[in-house]
Amino acid sequence: MKFSTKAIHAGQEPDIATGAVMPPVYLTSTFVHDELGKDKGYTYSRVSNPTRTALEKNIAALESASEGMAFASGMAAIDALFRILEPGSHVIMSKDVYGGTYRLAVRVFAPFGTEFDFVDTSDWEAIKRARRPNTKMIFIETPANPMMTLTDLSAVAHYAKKEKILTVADNTFATPYLQRPIEFGIDIVLHSVTKYLNGHSDMIGGFIATNNGEVAHRIRFIQKAAGAVMSPFDAWMCLRGTKTLSVRMDRHCANAEAIAAWLVEQPGIRAVFYPGLKTHPQHQLAKKQMSGFGGMITFDTGSLASAKKILRRMQLCALAESLGGVETLIAHPATMSHVGLPKAERIANGITDGLLRLSVGIEDVEDIRNDLHFALTGIR
Numbered sequence: 001m002k003f004s005t006k007a008i009h010a011g012q013e014p015d016i017a018t019g020a021v022m023p024p025v026y027l028t029s030t031f032v033h034d035e036l037g038k039d040k041g042y043t044y045s046r047v048s049n050p051t052r053t054a055l056e057k058n059i060a061a062l063e064s065a066s067e068g069m070a071f072a073s074g075m076a077a078i079d080a081l082f083r084i085l086e087p088g089s090h091v092i093m094s095k096d097v098y099g100g101t102y103r104l105a106v107r108v109f110a111p112f113g114t115e116f117d118f119v120d121t122s123d124w125e126a127i128k129r130a131r132r133p134n135t136k137m138i139f140i141e142t143p144a145n146p147m148m149t150l151t152d153l154s155a156v157a158h159y160a161k162k163e164k165i166l167t168v169a170d171n172t173f174a175t176p177y178l179q180r181p182i183e184f185g186i187d188i189v190l191h192s193v194t195k196y197l198n199g200h201s202d203m204i205g206g207f208i209a210t211n212n213g214e215v216a217h218r219i220r221f222i223q224k225a226a227g228a229v230m231s232p233f234d235a236w237m238c239l240r241g242t243k244t245l246s247v248r249m250d251r252h253c254a255n256a257e258a259i260a261a262w263l264v265e266q267p268g269i270r271a272v273f274y275p276g277l278k279t280h281p282q283h284q285l286a287k288k289q290m291s292g293f294g295g296m297i298t299f300d301t302g303s304l305a306s307a308k309k310i311l312r313r314m315q316l317c318a319l320a321e322s323l324g325g326v327e328t329l330i331a332h333p334a335t336m337s338h339v340g341l342p343k344a345e346r347i348a349n350g351i352t353d354g355l356l357r358l359s360v361g362i363e364d365v366e367d368i369r370n371d372l373h374f375a376l377t378g379i380r
């Protein structure tokens with residue numbers, strides 16, 4: 001089956017009881033046992049739920065994975081992932097991961113003994129240099145948040161396999177439509193489902209996909225033990241989203257490519273970060289490992305004052321956290337997604353006060369461009 005067909009059909013057989021084409025929302029906490037020790041495959045919804053199972057099979061298939069686990073949020077999924085490591089383990093992470101991932105690592109797990117190093121994984125050999133005897137996991141985000149840097153998936157996977165280190169790729173920005181890390185040899189794929197996979201800014205969710213049975217077994221145990229699972233209703237909402245993923249992503253990509261090319265020409269804009277631009281330092285890598293460049297663009301307005309002026313004049317594009325919905329959102333990484341990073345680290349990573357991040361939606365591109373054009377006249 002090809003991607004768009006899988007998105008609509010994988011994990012979604014008609015309901016056995018009624019023939020309903022859409023998987024029903026199984027709003028139930030518990031399931032009747034036929035007799036002691038005999039059930040129909042479901043016992044309690046923290047452990048598993050048929051609507052969640054439908055989504056888990058669906059997204060796993062899209063990521064070329066055999067196993068999928070849906071969580072209450074992207075952060076809950078990352079939390080479960082770090083918990084599979086023994087205290088004293090060392091993790092190498094992309095230096096420009098999402099600010100919440102950094103916060104969870106440094107403020108929650110480090111005090112319990114997990115060690116983290118944040119390196120520029122766009123130079124994948126930096127991973128080799130950061131390696132310690134106790135390195136157990138390499139966690140990359142590509143494209144990364146918000147500077148749109150890429151990491152070479154197959155180079156990292158190849159190295160880590162030799163060294164028996166688990167690899168994780170946060171694939172939230174690209175989605176499996178544009179990039180499937182497991183096909184490059186990465187062990188575990190992670191998502192904030194809140195973003196493109198759901199696509200409508202109306203639920204929060206996370207996901208882990210893998211072909212590694214042992215990892216899946218441990219993650220499922222953590223889900224059952226700690227309970228940060230996705231609700232049946234959210235799983236159902238997300239299934240509506242995944243069905244249209246390919247058509248939405250095609251439009252996100254087309255709109256973002258047009259907006260990025262236009263932004264580059266605008267006076268007052270110091271730099272535009274988008275993997276689809278020929279000037280992006282990793283444009284060739286993007287072409288190699290992604291089938292489209294995505295809907296996320298970051299641009300430098302030069303100062304906080306300019307960023308503020310632009311934001312005040314935006315009318316269509318909404319100032320809001322998050323990304324990946326059908327509507328265009330604009331955010332200020334320094335005070336929003338990356339506020340969890342200490343200032344020195346933030347600046348060192350290029351996240352200056354003048355930076356703005358666009359999640360380009362699927363509206364008519366002329367309307368997005370006109371809105372930006374009007375806002376940018378504020379700094380001319």
Ligand SMILES: Cc1ncc(COP(=O)(O)O)c(C=O)c1O
Nearest residue numbers: 073074075098170172192194205
């Ligand atoms: C790349 C990335 N990973 C993980 C997360 C966390 O996901 P959630 O907000 O669903 O907990 C986010 C949230 O913005 C993100 O952008």
